[in-house]
Amino acid sequence: MRRLVLLLPVLALFPALAACGGGQAMRDFGSGLGAAATAPLDDFNLRREYIPTVLLQAESNPYDLRNLNQCTTIGAEIARLNEALGADTDEPPAPDNPYLSERAADAASKGALDAIRDATTDFIPGRAWIRRLSGAERHRLHVQSAVQAGRMRRAFLKGIGMQRNCAPPAAPSWFRPRGGSRR
DSSP states (O other): OHHHHHHHHHHHHHHHHHHHHOHHHHHHHHHHHHHHHTHHHHHTTSSOOOOOHHHHHHHHOTTOOTTOOSHHHHHHHHHHHHHHHOOOTTSOOOSOOOOHHHHHHHHHHHHHHHHHHHHHHTTSTTHHHHHHHHTHHHHHHHHHHHHHHHHHHHHHHHHHHHHTTOOTTSSOTTOOOSSSOOO
8 A cells, every 4th residue: 555655646747757758658658557557467477478489499599500501691580589689789779869858758657667566566465476386487587598598699690690701780780891791
């Protein structure tokens, strides 16, 4: 109950910040609200996070080079991994420099969603044990393992791309092929 009392000021403040920051923060908040409110379903293992096939393949064999004998196929595999993982750390940041009000709205949105998630999961007694017994904790660890394997595979493939003198995206964005890229 105490969390709910603390949550109300955050929720009251969010629309004012979102109005300053634009509609994107409000859309992000709306899409995250359902996930935050139904967080206990994750604890009881009634809802699971989807693991993309490319990450499961990376987890089973991160150093597989079958059918990756050309720069274009290496680049296509890296693009599949980027779709599942998001941009790599060597990619330049997005050119949209958000205004202070947009960053404030994003921070308020994240804070409000975290407060809602905490309020909906705090009522579960022995939550850690329930997660362990229901298999939710094991699935969370599997998701983390698949993401780590995907990152490792992407780095490995970019190294192979550099070795084979490929242009980005089959190599890191800063890499410049010697004398011309092999496609």
